Amino acid sequence: MKSSRSYPYWFILPGGLVYLVLFLVPTVAAFWFSLTHWDLFETRFIGLENYYQFLREPFLITGVVNTVIFGVLTSIAKSVLGLLLAVLLTSGLLGQSFLRTLIFFPVLVSTIGVGIAFAEIMHPARGMLNIGLSYFGIQGPAWLIDPNLALFSVALVDIWKGVGLATLIYIAGLATISSDYYEAARIDGATKLQMFFRITVPLVRPATVTVVTLSLIGGLRSFDIIWAMTKGGPGFSSDVLASVIYKQYQAGFYGLSTAGNIILFALVAFIVIPLTYWFNRREVDL
Protein backbone atom coordinates (compact mmCIF):
# COMPACT_ATOMS: atom_id res chain seq x y z
CA MET A 1 0.00 0.00 0.00
CA LYS A 2 1.37 3.40 -0.99
CA SER A 3 -0.24 5.27 1.89
CA SER A 4 1.65 3.27 4.49
CA ARG A 5 4.98 4.14 2.90
CA SER A 6 4.17 7.81 2.32
CA TYR A 7 2.76 8.42 5.77
CA PRO A 8 4.85 6.29 8.10
CA TYR A 9 3.66 5.67 11.64
CA TRP A 10 7.04 6.62 13.07
CA PHE A 11 5.90 10.23 12.61
CA ILE A 12 3.69 9.60 15.64
CA LEU A 13 6.61 8.37 17.69
CA PRO A 14 8.29 11.53 19.09
CA GLY A 15 5.10 13.11 20.49
CA GLY A 16 3.44 9.78 21.12
CA LEU A 17 6.30 8.54 23.26
CA VAL A 18 6.27 11.62 25.51
CA TYR A 19 2.50 11.34 25.80
CA LEU A 20 2.67 7.62 26.58
CA VAL A 21 5.38 7.87 29.21
CA LEU A 22 4.40 11.09 30.97
CA PHE A 23 0.61 10.99 30.64
CA LEU A 24 -0.78 7.53 29.90
CA VAL A 25 1.54 5.47 32.11
CA PRO A 26 0.94 7.60 35.25
CA THR A 27 -2.81 7.56 34.54
CA VAL A 28 -2.89 3.77 34.42
CA ALA A 29 -0.46 3.43 37.33
CA ALA A 30 -2.76 5.69 39.38
CA PHE A 31 -5.36 2.90 39.52
CA TRP A 32 -2.85 0.66 41.25
CA PHE A 33 -1.43 3.33 43.56
CA SER A 34 -4.91 4.37 44.66
CA LEU A 35 -5.27 0.91 46.18
CA THR A 36 -2.17 1.25 48.32
CA HIS A 37 -1.08 2.85 51.52
CA TRP A 38 1.69 4.92 49.98
CA ASP A 39 3.91 7.41 51.77
CA LEU A 40 7.57 8.37 51.77
CA PHE A 41 8.63 5.01 53.18
CA GLU A 42 6.44 2.22 51.86
CA THR A 43 3.83 1.12 49.36
CA ARG A 44 1.45 -1.46 50.78
CA PHE A 45 -1.69 -2.87 49.16
CA ILE A 46 -4.77 -1.97 51.21
CA GLY A 47 -7.57 -2.58 48.71
CA LEU A 48 -10.32 0.00 48.61
CA GLU A 49 -9.42 1.55 51.98
CA ASN A 50 -8.52 4.95 50.45
CA TYR A 51 -11.89 5.14 48.70
CA TYR A 52 -13.73 4.20 51.90
CA GLN A 53 -11.91 7.00 53.61
CA PHE A 54 -13.19 9.42 50.96
CA LEU A 55 -16.73 8.32 51.76
CA ARG A 56 -16.19 8.46 55.54
CA GLU A 57 -14.28 11.67 56.20
CA PRO A 58 -16.65 14.67 56.13
CA PHE A 59 -14.01 17.03 54.77
CA LEU A 60 -13.26 14.67 51.88
CA ILE A 61 -16.97 14.36 51.06
CA THR A 62 -17.21 18.15 51.11
CA GLY A 63 -14.45 18.21 48.51
CA VAL A 64 -16.37 15.91 46.18
CA VAL A 65 -19.65 17.79 46.59
CA ASN A 66 -17.96 21.18 46.13
CA THR A 67 -16.25 19.98 42.96
CA VAL A 68 -19.63 19.16 41.40
CA ILE A 69 -21.20 22.42 42.59
CA PHE A 70 -18.28 24.49 41.32
CA GLY A 71 -18.07 22.70 37.96
CA VAL A 72 -21.79 22.71 37.20
CA LEU A 73 -22.42 26.24 38.46
CA THR A 74 -19.58 27.91 36.57
CA SER A 75 -20.33 25.95 33.42
CA ILE A 76 -24.03 26.89 33.39
CA ALA A 77 -23.27 30.52 34.23
CA LYS A 78 -20.61 30.80 31.54
CA SER A 79 -22.84 29.34 28.84
CA VAL A 80 -25.94 31.39 29.74
CA LEU A 81 -24.06 34.66 30.20
CA GLY A 82 -21.83 33.87 27.23
CA LEU A 83 -24.80 33.40 24.91
CA LEU A 84 -26.56 36.56 26.13
CA LEU A 85 -23.38 38.61 25.79
CA ALA A 86 -22.73 37.14 22.34
CA VAL A 87 -26.22 38.12 21.16
CA LEU A 88 -25.75 41.59 22.65
CA LEU A 89 -22.32 42.03 21.10
CA THR A 90 -23.44 41.01 17.61
CA SER A 91 -26.47 43.31 17.59
CA GLY A 92 -24.63 46.27 16.09
CA LEU A 93 -24.13 47.98 19.43
CA LEU A 94 -21.94 51.07 19.67
CA GLY A 95 -18.41 49.96 20.59
CA GLN A 96 -19.20 46.25 20.46
CA SER A 97 -15.79 45.16 19.20
CA PHE A 98 -14.15 47.10 22.01
CA LEU A 99 -16.43 45.38 24.51
CA ARG A 100 -15.57 41.96 23.06
CA THR A 101 -11.90 42.74 23.57
CA LEU A 102 -12.54 43.93 27.11
CA ILE A 103 -14.46 40.82 28.11
CA PHE A 104 -11.92 38.48 26.54
CA PHE A 105 -8.75 39.91 28.08
CA PRO A 106 -9.12 38.29 31.56
CA VAL A 107 -9.01 34.87 29.84
CA LEU A 108 -5.34 35.46 29.04
CA VAL A 109 -4.32 36.80 32.44
CA SER A 110 -2.65 34.62 35.05
CA THR A 111 -5.26 32.87 37.18
CA ILE A 112 -3.10 33.24 40.29
CA GLY A 113 -2.77 36.98 39.68
CA VAL A 114 -6.52 37.35 39.23
CA GLY A 115 -7.16 35.26 42.34
CA ILE A 116 -4.83 37.30 44.55
CA ALA A 117 -6.23 40.58 43.28
CA PHE A 118 -9.84 39.52 43.79
CA ALA A 119 -9.12 38.21 47.26
CA GLU A 120 -8.35 41.84 48.14
CA ILE A 121 -11.21 43.24 46.07
CA MET A 122 -13.56 40.97 48.04
CA HIS A 123 -12.22 42.09 51.44
CA PRO A 124 -15.38 42.38 53.60
CA ALA A 125 -14.73 45.87 55.02
CA ARG A 126 -12.19 47.65 52.83
CA GLY A 127 -12.60 45.77 49.54
CA MET A 128 -13.60 47.62 46.41
CA LEU A 129 -16.57 45.34 45.78
CA ASN A 130 -18.36 46.01 49.05
CA ILE A 131 -17.52 49.72 48.94
CA GLY A 132 -18.97 49.80 45.44
CA LEU A 133 -22.09 47.98 46.59
CA SER A 134 -22.53 50.38 49.50
CA TYR A 135 -22.98 53.24 47.01
CA PHE A 136 -26.14 51.44 45.91
CA GLY A 137 -27.20 50.99 49.52
CA ILE A 138 -26.32 47.29 49.52
CA GLN A 139 -24.54 45.79 52.48
CA GLY A 140 -22.08 43.40 50.83
CA PRO A 141 -21.51 39.97 52.38
CA ALA A 142 -18.22 38.63 53.77
CA TRP A 143 -17.46 36.86 50.44
CA LEU A 144 -14.41 34.69 51.13
CA ILE A 145 -14.63 34.78 54.92
CA ASP A 146 -18.15 33.38 55.13
CA PRO A 147 -17.92 29.55 54.98
CA ASN A 148 -21.30 29.30 53.30
CA LEU A 149 -20.32 31.76 50.62
CA ALA A 150 -16.61 31.21 49.99
CA LEU A 151 -17.03 28.61 47.24
CA PHE A 152 -19.58 30.75 45.43
CA SER A 153 -17.41 33.84 45.71
CA VAL A 154 -14.56 31.96 44.04
CA ALA A 155 -17.00 30.68 41.40
CA LEU A 156 -18.02 34.27 40.71
CA VAL A 157 -14.42 35.24 39.99
CA ASP A 158 -13.96 32.13 37.84
CA ILE A 159 -17.02 33.16 35.82
CA TRP A 160 -15.67 36.72 35.51
CA LYS A 161 -12.40 35.36 34.18
CA GLY A 162 -13.84 32.73 31.85
CA VAL A 163 -17.02 34.24 30.40
CA GLY A 164 -15.04 35.99 27.66
CA LEU A 165 -14.03 32.70 26.07
CA ALA A 166 -17.63 31.43 26.15
CA THR A 167 -18.80 34.69 24.58
CA LEU A 168 -16.32 34.42 21.73
CA ILE A 169 -17.22 30.79 21.03
CA TYR A 170 -20.87 31.81 20.88
CA ILE A 171 -20.08 34.76 18.60
CA ALA A 172 -18.34 32.32 16.23
CA GLY A 173 -21.40 30.07 16.47
CA LEU A 174 -23.88 32.88 15.83
CA ALA A 175 -21.98 33.84 12.67
CA THR A 176 -22.89 30.47 11.13
CA ILE A 177 -26.65 31.01 11.48
CA SER A 178 -28.10 32.24 8.19
CA SER A 179 -29.96 35.54 8.48
CA ASP A 180 -32.72 34.03 6.29
CA TYR A 181 -34.22 32.36 9.35
CA TYR A 182 -34.57 35.66 11.17
CA GLU A 183 -35.90 37.33 8.00
CA ALA A 184 -38.59 34.67 7.59
CA ALA A 185 -39.51 34.83 11.29
CA ARG A 186 -39.79 38.62 11.13
CA ILE A 187 -42.17 38.36 8.16
CA ASP A 188 -44.25 35.87 10.14
CA GLY A 189 -44.43 38.40 12.95
CA ALA A 190 -42.26 36.62 15.54
CA THR A 191 -41.11 38.62 18.54
CA LYS A 192 -37.45 39.03 19.42
CA LEU A 193 -37.87 36.66 22.35
CA GLN A 194 -39.46 34.00 20.15
CA MET A 195 -36.64 34.35 17.64
CA PHE A 196 -34.08 33.92 20.40
CA PHE A 197 -35.61 30.75 21.79
CA ARG A 198 -36.83 29.18 18.52
CA ILE A 199 -33.96 30.08 16.19
CA THR A 200 -30.85 31.21 18.05
CA VAL A 201 -30.80 28.71 20.90
CA PRO A 202 -31.38 25.57 18.77
CA LEU A 203 -29.08 26.61 15.94
CA VAL A 204 -26.21 27.73 18.13
CA ARG A 205 -26.08 24.27 19.69
CA PRO A 206 -22.64 23.22 18.45
CA ALA A 207 -21.23 26.26 20.28
CA THR A 208 -23.25 25.35 23.39
CA VAL A 209 -21.78 21.84 23.31
CA THR A 210 -18.26 23.28 23.13
CA VAL A 211 -18.82 25.86 25.87
CA VAL A 212 -20.52 23.47 28.29
CA THR A 213 -18.01 20.65 27.77
CA LEU A 214 -14.94 22.88 27.94
CA SER A 215 -16.07 24.74 31.04
CA LEU A 216 -17.25 21.58 32.78
CA ILE A 217 -13.93 19.83 32.24
CA GLY A 218 -12.09 22.98 33.32
CA GLY A 219 -14.42 23.69 36.25
CA LEU A 220 -14.32 20.20 37.74
CA ARG A 221 -10.51 20.26 37.58
CA SER A 222 -10.09 23.85 38.91
CA PHE A 223 -7.30 24.31 41.32
CA ASP A 224 -5.32 27.55 40.93
CA ILE A 225 -8.20 30.01 41.38
CA ILE A 226 -9.32 28.27 44.57
CA TRP A 227 -5.78 27.91 45.87
CA ALA A 228 -4.99 31.57 45.23
CA MET A 229 -8.18 32.84 46.87
CA THR A 230 -9.09 30.61 49.82
CA LYS A 231 -6.77 27.56 49.90
CA GLY A 232 -9.96 25.58 50.40
CA GLY A 233 -10.95 27.53 53.50
CA PRO A 234 -12.37 28.79 55.75
CA GLY A 235 -12.01 25.33 57.27
CA PHE A 236 -12.71 22.97 54.40
CA SER A 237 -15.70 24.92 53.15
CA SER A 238 -14.33 25.70 49.70
CA ASP A 239 -12.16 22.63 49.20
CA VAL A 240 -12.57 20.84 45.88
CA LEU A 241 -11.05 17.54 44.80
CA ALA A 242 -8.08 19.21 43.15
CA SER A 243 -7.19 21.05 46.36
CA VAL A 244 -7.77 17.91 48.45
CA ILE A 245 -5.38 16.05 46.13
CA TYR A 246 -2.75 18.72 46.70
CA LYS A 247 -3.25 18.83 50.48
CA GLN A 248 -3.02 15.05 50.84
CA TYR A 249 0.08 15.03 48.66
CA GLN A 250 1.70 17.71 50.83
CA ALA A 251 0.77 15.76 53.95
CA GLY A 252 2.51 12.69 52.53
CA PHE A 253 -0.63 10.57 51.98
CA TYR A 254 0.26 9.70 48.41
CA GLY A 255 -2.17 6.79 48.13
CA LEU A 256 -5.10 8.83 49.37
CA SER A 257 -4.12 11.71 47.09
CA THR A 258 -4.05 9.36 44.10
CA ALA A 259 -7.45 7.92 45.05
CA GLY A 260 -8.69 11.53 44.95
CA ASN A 261 -7.28 11.76 41.45
CA ILE A 262 -9.15 8.65 40.34
CA ILE A 263 -12.39 9.96 41.86
CA LEU A 264 -11.89 13.26 40.02
CA PHE A 265 -11.28 11.34 36.80
CA ALA A 266 -14.42 9.25 37.36
CA LEU A 267 -16.43 12.39 38.13
CA VAL A 268 -15.29 14.13 34.94
CA ALA A 269 -15.94 10.99 32.88
CA PHE A 270 -19.39 10.27 34.35
CA ILE A 271 -20.56 13.83 33.86
CA VAL A 272 -18.92 14.78 30.59
CA ILE A 273 -19.18 11.58 28.52
CA PRO A 274 -22.95 11.00 28.93
CA LEU A 275 -23.49 14.71 28.39
CA THR A 276 -21.62 14.82 25.07
CA TYR A 277 -23.39 11.60 24.03
CA TRP A 278 -26.75 13.17 24.82
CA PHE A 279 -25.78 16.41 23.10
CA ASN A 280 -24.73 14.59 19.93
CA ARG A 281 -27.76 12.33 19.78
CA ARG A 282 -30.34 15.08 19.88
CA GLU A 283 -30.32 16.55 16.41
CA VAL A 284 -31.76 19.95 15.66
CA ASP A 285 -35.28 19.92 14.25
CA LEU A 286 -36.21 23.06 12.46
Place this chain on the structure above:
Amino acid sequence: MKRQQIINGVIALVIGVLIFVTPFIFIGLTAVKSAAEASQLGLSWPSEWLFWDNLVAVIQARNYMLLLAYFNSTVITVGAISLLVISAAMIGYVIQRRPSKWNGFIYALILAGLMIPPAVVPTIWLLKELHLFKTLHGMILIQVAYGLSFSVLLFRSFIASIPRDLDEAAIIDGAKPWQVFFKVILPLLKPVTVTVILVQSVTIFNDFTNPLYYLPGKDNVTVQLTLYNFQSQFSSQMNLLFMNILLVTIPPLIMFIFFNKQIVKGMTAGAVKG
Protein backbone atom coordinates in the same frame (compact mmCIF):
# COMPACT_ATOMS: atom_id res chain seq x y z
CA MET B 1 -26.72 53.35 13.75
CA LYS B 2 -30.02 54.00 15.45
CA ARG B 3 -30.37 56.29 18.42
CA GLN B 4 -31.47 53.40 20.61
CA GLN B 5 -28.36 51.41 19.68
CA ILE B 6 -26.13 54.30 20.66
CA ILE B 7 -27.82 54.70 24.04
CA ASN B 8 -27.68 50.94 24.69
CA GLY B 9 -24.08 50.94 23.57
CA VAL B 10 -23.12 53.65 26.02
CA ILE B 11 -24.87 51.81 28.88
CA ALA B 12 -23.17 48.53 27.94
CA LEU B 13 -19.80 50.26 27.72
CA VAL B 14 -20.16 51.81 31.16
CA ILE B 15 -21.16 48.51 32.73
CA GLY B 16 -18.49 46.62 30.80
CA VAL B 17 -15.74 49.02 31.86
CA LEU B 18 -16.97 48.94 35.45
CA ILE B 19 -16.90 45.15 35.64
CA PHE B 20 -13.93 44.29 33.44
CA VAL B 21 -11.58 47.27 33.73
CA THR B 22 -11.81 48.41 37.36
CA PRO B 23 -10.05 45.30 38.69
CA PHE B 24 -7.09 46.08 36.43
CA ILE B 25 -7.09 49.73 37.45
CA PHE B 26 -7.07 48.53 41.05
CA ILE B 27 -4.05 46.32 40.32
CA GLY B 28 -2.25 49.16 38.54
CA LEU B 29 -2.92 51.75 41.25
CA THR B 30 -2.04 49.44 44.13
CA ALA B 31 1.22 48.53 42.41
CA VAL B 32 2.48 52.13 42.46
CA LYS B 33 1.38 53.07 45.99
CA SER B 34 3.34 53.04 49.21
CA ALA B 35 2.91 49.98 51.44
CA ALA B 36 0.74 51.88 53.92
CA GLU B 37 -1.55 53.31 51.25
CA ALA B 38 -1.81 49.99 49.41
CA SER B 39 -2.96 48.19 52.54
CA GLN B 40 -6.07 50.37 52.59
CA LEU B 41 -7.15 48.58 49.39
CA GLY B 42 -8.90 51.64 48.03
CA LEU B 43 -9.25 52.82 44.46
CA SER B 44 -7.85 56.21 45.43
CA TRP B 45 -5.19 58.05 43.46
CA PRO B 46 -1.72 57.36 44.94
CA SER B 47 -0.42 60.37 46.87
CA GLU B 48 3.08 59.33 45.90
CA TRP B 49 3.86 57.72 42.56
CA LEU B 50 6.27 54.91 43.51
CA PHE B 51 6.32 52.94 40.26
CA TRP B 52 10.10 52.81 39.97
CA ASP B 53 10.80 52.11 43.66
CA ASN B 54 8.29 49.27 43.78
CA LEU B 55 9.53 47.82 40.52
CA VAL B 56 13.11 47.73 41.76
CA ALA B 57 12.04 46.30 45.12
CA VAL B 58 10.10 43.45 43.50
CA ILE B 59 12.91 42.60 41.11
CA GLN B 60 15.50 42.59 43.90
CA ALA B 61 13.33 40.57 46.27
CA ARG B 62 14.80 37.25 47.38
CA ASN B 63 18.02 37.72 45.50
CA TYR B 64 16.52 38.62 42.10
CA MET B 65 14.10 35.71 42.16
CA LEU B 66 11.81 37.33 39.60
CA LEU B 67 14.54 37.53 36.97
CA LEU B 68 15.35 33.86 37.44
CA ALA B 69 11.64 33.11 37.23
CA TYR B 70 11.29 34.97 33.94
CA PHE B 71 14.29 33.08 32.60
CA ASN B 72 12.88 29.71 33.68
CA SER B 73 9.39 30.45 32.38
CA THR B 74 10.83 31.55 29.05
CA VAL B 75 12.97 28.42 28.72
CA ILE B 76 9.99 26.18 29.55
CA THR B 77 7.59 27.99 27.24
CA VAL B 78 9.94 28.21 24.25
CA GLY B 79 11.24 24.67 24.69
CA ALA B 80 7.82 23.09 25.10
CA ILE B 81 6.32 24.97 22.17
CA SER B 82 9.13 24.07 19.77
CA LEU B 83 8.69 20.38 20.57
CA LEU B 84 4.89 20.64 20.57
CA VAL B 85 4.65 22.24 17.14
CA ILE B 86 6.88 19.70 15.38
CA SER B 87 5.55 16.59 17.11
CA ALA B 88 1.87 17.59 16.98
CA ALA B 89 2.09 18.58 13.31
CA MET B 90 3.67 15.21 12.45
CA ILE B 91 0.94 13.31 14.33
CA GLY B 92 -1.86 15.40 12.86
CA TYR B 93 -0.44 14.86 9.38
CA VAL B 94 -0.24 11.08 9.61
CA ILE B 95 -3.62 10.50 11.23
CA GLN B 96 -5.33 12.85 8.79
CA ARG B 97 -3.65 11.38 5.68
CA ARG B 98 -3.72 7.73 6.60
CA PRO B 99 -7.13 6.39 7.57
CA SER B 100 -6.86 3.00 9.22
CA LYS B 101 -8.51 0.82 11.79
CA TRP B 102 -6.18 2.33 14.37
CA ASN B 103 -7.60 5.81 14.00
CA GLY B 104 -10.53 5.24 16.34
CA PHE B 105 -8.13 4.09 19.03
CA ILE B 106 -5.77 7.02 18.43
CA TYR B 107 -8.69 9.43 18.69
CA ALA B 108 -9.82 7.95 21.96
CA LEU B 109 -6.30 8.52 23.30
CA ILE B 110 -6.28 12.12 22.07
CA LEU B 111 -9.66 12.88 23.65
CA ALA B 112 -8.48 11.22 26.87
CA GLY B 113 -5.71 13.82 26.96
CA LEU B 114 -8.26 16.62 26.80
CA MET B 115 -10.43 15.21 29.54
CA ILE B 116 -8.48 13.17 32.09
CA PRO B 117 -6.95 15.14 34.96
CA PRO B 118 -3.27 14.15 35.16
CA ALA B 119 -2.51 11.74 38.00
CA VAL B 120 -0.05 13.94 39.83
CA VAL B 121 1.59 11.72 42.43
CA PRO B 122 2.22 8.79 40.06
CA THR B 123 3.66 11.32 37.59
CA ILE B 124 6.03 12.63 40.25
CA TRP B 125 7.04 9.05 41.05
CA LEU B 126 7.74 8.40 37.35
CA LEU B 127 9.64 11.67 36.91
CA LYS B 128 11.83 10.71 39.85
CA GLU B 129 12.53 7.29 38.32
CA LEU B 130 13.52 8.99 35.07
CA HIS B 131 15.57 11.66 36.90
CA LEU B 132 13.36 14.37 35.40
CA PHE B 133 11.78 15.59 38.65
CA LYS B 134 12.69 19.19 39.53
CA THR B 135 14.34 19.74 36.15
CA LEU B 136 13.42 22.26 33.49
CA HIS B 137 13.63 19.66 30.71
CA GLY B 138 11.30 17.40 32.70
CA MET B 139 8.85 20.30 32.98
CA ILE B 140 9.16 20.93 29.23
CA LEU B 141 8.27 17.30 28.45
CA ILE B 142 5.31 17.45 30.83
CA GLN B 143 3.97 20.52 29.04
CA VAL B 144 4.41 18.72 25.71
CA ALA B 145 2.48 15.71 27.00
CA TYR B 146 -0.36 17.85 28.39
CA GLY B 147 -0.62 20.18 25.39
CA LEU B 148 -0.32 17.53 22.70
CA SER B 149 -4.00 16.59 22.30
CA PHE B 150 -5.23 20.11 21.69
CA SER B 151 -2.39 20.87 19.26
CA VAL B 152 -2.85 17.64 17.28
CA LEU B 153 -6.55 18.36 16.80
CA LEU B 154 -5.82 21.86 15.50
CA PHE B 155 -3.15 20.62 13.09
CA ARG B 156 -5.26 17.71 11.90
CA SER B 157 -8.24 19.87 10.96
CA PHE B 158 -6.00 22.36 9.17
CA ILE B 159 -4.15 19.63 7.24
CA ALA B 160 -7.52 18.30 6.04
CA SER B 161 -7.81 21.50 3.99
CA ILE B 162 -4.49 20.93 2.19
CA PRO B 163 -5.02 18.97 -1.05
CA ARG B 164 -3.41 15.54 -1.20
CA ASP B 165 -2.27 16.27 -4.74
CA LEU B 166 0.57 18.25 -3.25
CA ASP B 167 2.03 15.32 -1.31
CA GLU B 168 1.39 12.99 -4.25
CA ALA B 169 3.21 15.27 -6.67
CA ALA B 170 6.19 15.39 -4.33
CA ILE B 171 6.12 11.62 -3.83
CA ILE B 172 6.07 11.03 -7.60
CA ASP B 173 9.08 13.34 -7.86
CA GLY B 174 10.82 10.90 -5.55
CA ALA B 175 10.65 12.76 -2.26
CA LYS B 176 10.99 10.72 0.93
CA PRO B 177 8.14 10.90 3.47
CA TRP B 178 10.05 13.20 5.82
CA GLN B 179 10.98 15.43 2.88
CA VAL B 180 7.32 15.66 1.86
CA PHE B 181 6.39 16.64 5.37
CA PHE B 182 9.17 19.07 6.19
CA LYS B 183 9.56 20.69 2.75
CA VAL B 184 6.03 20.61 1.33
CA ILE B 185 3.52 20.38 4.17
CA LEU B 186 5.15 22.13 7.12
CA PRO B 187 5.64 25.47 5.32
CA LEU B 188 1.94 25.46 4.46
CA LEU B 189 0.99 25.06 8.12
CA LYS B 190 2.11 28.55 9.09
CA PRO B 191 -1.35 29.96 10.01
CA VAL B 192 -2.27 27.08 12.29
CA THR B 193 1.27 26.99 13.71
CA VAL B 194 0.92 30.63 14.74
CA THR B 195 -2.36 29.76 16.44
CA VAL B 196 -0.85 26.82 18.31
CA ILE B 197 2.15 28.88 19.40
CA LEU B 198 -0.01 31.71 20.74
CA VAL B 199 -2.58 29.61 22.57
CA GLN B 200 -0.03 27.23 24.07
CA SER B 201 2.39 29.95 25.10
CA VAL B 202 -0.35 31.71 27.06
CA THR B 203 -1.36 28.39 28.63
CA ILE B 204 2.18 27.31 29.51
CA PHE B 205 3.35 30.73 30.70
CA ASN B 206 0.27 31.05 32.94
CA ASP B 207 0.46 27.48 34.21
CA PHE B 208 0.69 27.33 37.97
CA THR B 209 -0.42 23.85 38.99
CA ASN B 210 2.13 21.80 37.06
CA PRO B 211 5.24 23.74 38.14
CA LEU B 212 3.88 23.65 41.69
CA TYR B 213 3.91 19.85 41.63
CA TYR B 214 6.75 18.97 39.30
CA LEU B 215 9.17 21.86 39.76
CA PRO B 216 9.51 22.64 43.47
CA GLY B 217 12.59 24.39 44.85
CA LYS B 218 13.68 27.99 44.60
CA ASP B 219 16.15 27.45 41.75
CA ASN B 220 13.34 26.25 39.52
CA VAL B 221 10.85 28.97 40.32
CA THR B 222 8.55 30.06 37.47
CA VAL B 223 6.80 33.41 37.10
CA GLN B 224 3.47 32.12 38.43
CA LEU B 225 5.19 30.53 41.43
CA THR B 226 6.80 33.85 42.41
CA LEU B 227 3.31 35.26 42.84
CA TYR B 228 2.46 32.40 45.12
CA ASN B 229 5.72 32.79 47.10
CA PHE B 230 5.36 36.54 47.42
CA GLN B 231 1.74 36.19 48.55
CA SER B 232 2.91 35.04 51.97
CA GLN B 233 6.10 37.13 52.07
CA PHE B 234 4.48 40.41 51.01
CA SER B 235 1.29 40.14 53.04
CA SER B 236 2.14 43.50 54.61
CA GLN B 237 3.46 44.95 51.34
CA MET B 238 0.47 44.74 49.08
CA ASN B 239 2.07 47.26 46.73
CA LEU B 240 4.93 44.89 45.90
CA LEU B 241 2.63 41.90 45.48
CA PHE B 242 0.51 43.87 43.04
CA MET B 243 3.56 45.15 41.20
CA ASN B 244 4.39 41.49 40.68
CA ILE B 245 0.86 40.81 39.39
CA LEU B 246 1.31 43.74 37.01
CA LEU B 247 4.60 42.35 35.72
CA VAL B 248 3.08 38.90 35.24
CA THR B 249 0.18 40.39 33.28
CA ILE B 250 2.41 42.24 30.83
CA PRO B 251 3.53 39.32 28.59
CA PRO B 252 -0.03 38.18 27.83
CA LEU B 253 -1.05 41.81 27.36
CA ILE B 254 1.65 42.31 24.73
CA MET B 255 0.60 39.12 22.93
CA PHE B 256 -2.99 40.22 23.14
CA ILE B 257 -2.28 43.62 21.60
CA PHE B 258 -0.39 42.17 18.65
CA PHE B 259 -2.16 38.86 18.03
CA ASN B 260 -5.70 39.29 19.36
CA LYS B 261 -7.31 37.87 16.17
CA GLN B 262 -5.19 34.73 15.99
CA ILE B 263 -5.59 33.96 19.68
CA VAL B 264 -9.35 34.26 19.41
CA LYS B 265 -9.33 32.06 16.32
CA GLY B 266 -7.34 29.36 18.09
CA MET B 267 -9.37 29.39 21.25
CA THR B 268 -12.70 29.24 19.46
CA ALA B 269 -11.55 26.62 16.93
CA GLY B 270 -13.92 23.72 16.62
CA ALA B 271 -16.87 25.63 18.03
CA VAL B 272 -18.44 26.18 14.65
CA LYS B 273 -18.14 22.72 13.13
CA GLY B 274 -19.77 21.06 16.09
